[in-house]
Amino acid sequence: MRANAxxxxxxxxxxxxxxxxxxQVLKLEIGGDAAQSDGSExxxxxxxxxxxxTSGYDWWLAGQAVARxxxxxxxxxxxxxxxxxxxxxxxSACRYGRAS
Numbered sequence: 001m002r003a004n005a006x007x008x009x010x011x012x013x014x015x016x017x018x019x020x021x022x023x024q025v026l027k028l029e030i031g032g033d034a035a036q037s038d039g040s041e042x043x044x045x046x047x048x049x050x051x052x053x054t055s056g057y058d059w060w061l062a063g064q065a066v067a068r069x070x071x072x073x074x075x076x077x078x079x080x081x082x083x084x085x086x087x088x089x090x091x092s093a094c095r096y097g098r099a100s
Contacts, residue, residue, distance in 0.1 A: 016068040025073045026065045028058040032080030043082040 015021055031041030042055040053059050065072050 011064050012068060016065060016072075023065070023069075023072065025075060026062065027075040027077055028062060030076045030078040031056050031058070032078060032082050034080035046082055046084070048084050 016023055029041055031043050033043040033046065034040060041058070042052075044053065044055050044059075045051050062074050065074070
């Protein structure tokens, strides 16, 4: 079996087909160039305003899911932000629930 045929079989049967998981919701990580739950995912926006929808495998997998089930719900989960966003303020600068 060729690699493309094997991938198609896994996607169609094991993930999106009625004989497999028959997914109705697919949650994918939105990359931010930092370590996440399954390793470092490339950012979709490395530079402000420059969006790359071909980065990482998540876009490809989302496309495969929609091709097999146009009614599937896609969800994104972001663990990190790209470096151009900047650093969050130090915890000592945050005044969560503190009286002024």
